Amino acid sequence: MTTNLVECINSVLKGAGNLPVLALVRATYYRLNEFFMRKSAETHERKRAGFTYFVFAQLRIEVERIPCRHVIACCANQRIDCQLYVHDVYKMTEVRKVTDTPGLLKRQDEDRNNLEKLTLAVLSHLPTAVLYVHDLSGECGTSPSDQFSIYKEIKERFSGHLWLDVVSKFDLLKPSPVVYATEKPSPTEFELEKYRKSGPDGAIHVSVKTQQGLNELKKKVHELLCLQMAKIKHTMEQPREVRGTTQSVTANL
Template identity: 70%
Template sequence: MRPSVCFCKQMQTTAYEVVNGSYVPIRDTKQPINVNVKDEVPVAVPAPLEGVGAFQKLPMVMPSVDILFSALKKARRVSATKGIANIAKRERNRGAKQLDALMKELAVPLRMYKENFPNKKTLHPYERSLIELTLGDGNYEEVLRRVDTLRKRVVSVGKEHASLCAKSLTKREAEERLDEGRKKIEEIFNSEGKAVDELMHIAKTLRAMPVVDLETPTLCLVGAPNVGKSSLVRLLSTGKPEICNYPFTTRGILMGHINLSFQNFQVTDTPGLLRRHDEDRNNLEKLTLAVLSHLPTAVLYVHDLTGECGTSPSDQYIIYKEIKERFGDHLWLDVVSKGDLLTDTPVLFITEDSNSDTSELAKYRRVGPDGALRVSVMTKMGIDELKTRVHELLITQLSIIKDGSTEEVEEKVVVPKKQFH
């Protein structure tokens, strides 16, 4: 016998339509088309933008004590199957059914928590950062793992003792097996139920996080601690952050809203930044960097040259240069706060050496960055102009967001040679 040679040509499964004399693939909305044709250029399809708001969809978590009490109460109401005349058989049937019911009443909510709390990897990068910085890196996953471990132990012990109860030979033995199984499940839930209480605290913490709408222009106030960001947020928006004369008054991300010309905008107040490397920053500072890194915000950078904030103008200048270099692609507006307290003489801290100043730093000490707007919350100096500039900034950002959402991605499809005749 001679071997036969068989030639197989790959079947084309992509559907095309003719547009202006060219072949254009028809999009499949159900699943992406996997094309594997030689000499064809792969089409780059951009990944869809992940949304935010997962924290508001978290389930309500009951305290572990309430879950156990409710499960015990419901399980005790379970009766034996009707029609069993033998006392021993009836008692072991009742005991097995009660243990099975107790197991299910405890396992069902635990399974629901595990399934409805999102995987951190699937979250928007901003919300992922909030989890890590607010709860600690790895704590979120660890608590969910412990809740699932508790569920598995309850199911295992419940099935084991329900089986033992079903094999009882006497009424007394069935009752003892029932009591033994119930006590064992209670001990496990009481000792390991703290994971449920921790998950309840996590849910409350995350649900309290401010919701940022990616389709709504957002103004983010940035600067060193105590430079007046919170005062400006109260003045510009509906947000009511705490205002005190000490560093790190803002202990999280605070949101407010601005309504200008019948349009709604968002304003966020962020914790202050100090002059240090990223690895040395605390979680409050990292929250600010997370907002700038993962959200499409316009930046209102606030400078305090009066010396009242506790961070020297020289340090503020270094912080500002670093942040402006890293996030200069954001829409940007510089503001010098507490303008009513400024004098013609630049503020010098005892640790500073004015003789080593560059001309740029010396100018910054006097008037701040080029184009900075000088304002005062106390005297309302420059506030009207600030509101106008902020409105213009947000309108510009709104147009950018709209252009980005409606812009179509151009795709080039190369049809393999000799594919069509």
């Protein structure tokens, strides 16, 4: 048996199974990108049109009269609005767009590859809240001191963004912080030494293995998304001057 997600992806990649590996990877990237961009546009259009539910939920409730015919029949018999029993996850107000951007290396912008440039473009041009993941375990290939330098640069560069710091693999951190052979401990750089041990101030320490911090992370991410949504709405509802006239802009989320 397959999940709905697998069936969805299968429909997108239909006919690509016999392609060479390179062509298959390329087809996967472009087809899925086109699929998610199309669905994103459809969602925005439904929100602008004032719909309450996603297309899927709307059709099943209004046309097909499922997901549970028995409940709908009972509600109709008792003159109860069956939409009261539809979970909020199907409502358009719950739509959130999350982008997993590639990580950055310690180098100048002109030396960055296209994936790193994509990350900077997202931060520069989209109304974005940032969930910044730190890996201080020594297993990610970038030393904690380099991560600290990159973090300080990006945090200062995009200081206007809502921000949440997360230290991953916290179960692997030792009392003595990780120091690469190519770098030297810096006892006089207290901020760096503190970062090596536990990450930036206020960071959530999580571990998938021990489940540490996961519930707190879910709660904080939800709060972050709600705050970002409110920020976007407030920005879009502000009048702005366009060619000498005042234009009121409607939120497009």
